[in-house]
Amino acid sequence: MKDAVLNTGARMPMIGLGTWKSDLSTMVKVVDSAISSGYRHIDCAAVYGNECQVGQALQHSLSHSAVERQDLWITSKLWNDNQKAEHVRPACLSTLADLQLDYLDLYVIHWPIAFRHGVRSPASREDFVPRNELALKETWLAMEALQKEGLVKNIGVSNFNISHLKEIMSVASVVPSVNQVESHPYLQQRELLGFCQQQGIHMTAYSPLGSSGRSAELRSADERMILEDATIQRIAARRGASSAQVLLAWQIQRGVSVIPKSSSPTRLAENLAAALLELTEQDNSEIAAINIVQRYFSLSSWFGAESPYSLSDVWG
Ligand SMILES: NC(=O)c1ccc[n+]([C@@H]2O[C@H](COP(=O)([O-])OP(=O)(O)OC[C@H]3O[C@@H](n4cnc5c(N)ncnc54)[C@H](OP(=O)(O)O)[C@@H]3O)[C@@H](O)[C@H]2O)c1
Numbered sequence: 143m144k145d146a147v148l149n150t151g152a153r154m155p156m157i158g159l160g161t162w163k164s165d166l167s168t169m170v171k172v173v174d175s176a177i178s179s180g181y182r183h184i185d186c187a188a189v190y191g192n193e194c195q196v197g198q199a200l201q202h203s204l205s206h207s208a209v210e211r212q213d214l215w216i217t218s219k220l221w222n223d224n225q226k227a228e229h230v231r232p233a234c235l236s237t238l239a240d241l242q243l244d245y246l247d248l249y250v251i252h253w254p255i256a257f258r259h260g261v262r263s264p265a266s267r268e269d270f271v272p273r274n275e276l277a278l279k280e281t282w283l284a285m286e287a288l289q290k291e292g293l294v295k296n297i298g299v300s301n302f303n304i305s306h307l308k309e310i311m312s313v314a315s316v317v318p319s320v321n322q323v324e325s326h327p328y329l330q331q332r333e334l335l336g337f338c339q340q341q342g343i344h345m346t347a348y349s350p351l352g353s354s355g356r357s358a359e360l361r362s363a364d365e366r367m368i369l370e371d372a373t374i375q376r377i378a379a380r381r382g383a384s385s386a387q388v389l390l391a392w393q394i395q396r397g398v399s400v401i402p403k404s405s406s407p408t409r410l411a412e413n414l415a416a417a418l419l420e421l422t423e424q425d426n427s428e429i430a431a432i433n434i435v436q437r438y439f440s441l442s443s444w445f446g447a448e449s450p451y452s453l454s455d456v457w458g
Pocket residue numbers: 159160161162163185186252300301322323347348349350351352353354355356369384386387401402403404405406409410412413439
């Protein structure tokens with residue numbers, strides 16, 4: 143398995159297992175199956191509401207295999223209601239307790255958007271904390287303290303654009319190790335990737351397969367599925383690979399790690415095998431030329447009249 147070398151020198155496997163929307167009742171089976179097929183990187187988040195089940199699954203796998211804690215890379219994310227400095231450490235401790243771990247390999251600020259403490263999903267303007275009341279820098283400095291204390295080995299961000307990155311880097315003693323953002327050929331994120339690479343920030347692509355498992359309320363009516371894209375399917379046929387493997391191999395070849403979610407042992411193995419697929423220059427340039435733009439996570443309910451945040455504040 144290929145690794146990304148982060149700016150701390152830590153090595154993070156380029157393919158990880160996403161856990162958002164994973165079925166709670168089969169978590170032990172999925173994590174066991176993933177670890178036995180070679181996954182060593184698991185992407186979690188407090189807001190997924192399943193860190194207890196992931197924790198039980200990890201304990202099960204660690205006690206039933208030769209894999210040890212230090213062989214695994216576990217990421218989790220600070221939810222939007224815990225961005226005040228005083229809430230960062232308790233949130234991290236709660237995630238560690240749920241995951242039954244004494245450290246995380248990577249902890250990231252989930253979104254550059256703040257909610258009132260205790261709000262999981264905002265329903266009114268009062269549920270948001272505007273940026274002028276809580277600067278991202280405050281949260282970042284609290285993340286640095288977690289790293290210093292040894293609760294987390296690496297710290298990073300998610301869904302940050304270039305302005306957000308510049309804002310925290312203006313006060314940071316620690317440059318973020320990772321920026322985890324939505325990316326696939328319909329959202330290539332070339333400018334952001336260039337900036338991150340220049341600053342030594344590794345980029346991870348979430349929803350690299352187009353997040354086909356999302357519920358209807360998170361989908362737009364005219365959504366196009368990247369797995370069914372004609373260019374991707376043509377390259378897949380040419381390479382004797384699946385569309386999913388082409389999507390993952392493309393990211394890995396441009397230095398971006400991926401965290402596809404699957405609950406199927408067959409697809410888990412298929413996704414991991416994407417690391418072995420070599421795309422040609424021709425394949426990569428055909429993908430670069432895809433000119434459809436589609437963001438699967440537009441989260442429009444966070445940016446309406448009820449919100450102090452605008453779409454452009456977040457997507458830049
Ligand atoms: N930082 C953030 O804000 C953020 C946001 C969203 C997601 N994430 C993370 O990124 C992970 C991945 O994103 P995602 O879950 O949105 O979407 P995704 O990984 O792009 O797609 C997952 C969907 O694709 C299916 N799938 C998996 N492998 C496949 C294959 N080889 N062929 C065909 N279909 C396949 C899965 O179904 P089966 O399970 O049935 O295989 C599932 O429905 C999440 O689980 C989460 O950990 C982070």
